[in-house]
Amino acid sequence: MEIHILRLSHRLPRDERISTHVALVARAFGAEKIIYSGQHDSGLEASVERIGENWGSGADGKKFTIEYVKSAKSVMKKYKKDGFVIVHLTMYGIGVNDVVNEMKKHQKLLLVVGSEQVPKEIYELADFNISVTTQPHSEVAALAIALDRLQHGKELKNGGFDFNGKLRIEPCARGKKILSR
């Protein structure tokens, strides 16, 4: 399954850290690209690249990349043409449990992660509008849970995603063990 993420309407300085968390969750949970619209942010891009340099670019040999775009809607239309199914995460959508099996039938997904006010056209352009609980919480958490469900919790498994990074953690009960190569 090929999963790309589209983060809508990045605003500076307000979204600096939230968008970084969205990007790092995308990478750690096996997506292979994040695209963002709104304000261009070279700091956000540098953060993502720095993580890649140390911890490995992407899951299972993918090269995780970040790209800025001016128009989110144009990107969604282009992805549709390229055979991607578009899944918009919103607290107003259909529960993820009710559509996850349908989503898994598709090989290429674009997951759209909103900001505060998402224009109506995004809901219209999406093939699925899905919710991760119907309570207000966090696009970071919603993305993590959606990716977890789409990939059967692979990110948590021993022998799950391989990042092949310079740095690697050996899990331990107390303290920190970081291996480097």
Add this chain to the structure above:
Amino acid sequence: MEIHILRLSHRLPRDERISTHVALVARAFGAEKIIYSGQHDSGLEASVERIGENWGSGADGKKFTIEYVKSAKSVMKKYKKDGFVIVHLTMYGIGVNDVVNEMKKHQKLLLVVGSEQVPKEIYELADFNISVTTQPHSEVAALAIALDRLQHGKELKNGGFDFNGKLRIEPCARGKKILSR
């Protein structure tokens, strides 16, 4: 199961939104209290209270509360005395899959969510140091996944948590349906 969250070392303005997301995830995923140390932040407290007023205070009749404390370590020691098992979320810990069944045996859990540099004593005070993947990503996502696993994905189920709020969402395929009472 009674789950409280401890957010370490909240810093202003840097952590404003991340800590808000941590708090909202705690509430939406069924925890009943968030405690935070670091800098006092009346804006953070107001955000949590405003969500509660509109969407219902806590899951399943709980009253979700937020409390500021000066010393995280004192809180951890107090919770230990009160019979809580302390679980520290850290990318260096044992994989959540490997300890979740052990954690579920306990009725009262304090989940500790770190900030950038977590002092060694926190690792020592914790009964479990657990990781949600061994890759750098987000404490918001880590908390969501940990709560999801502890509660068997209850937050996503029809008839899952009941918030009994003034506002309620009716899931729909396009657009927004908000019911109010």
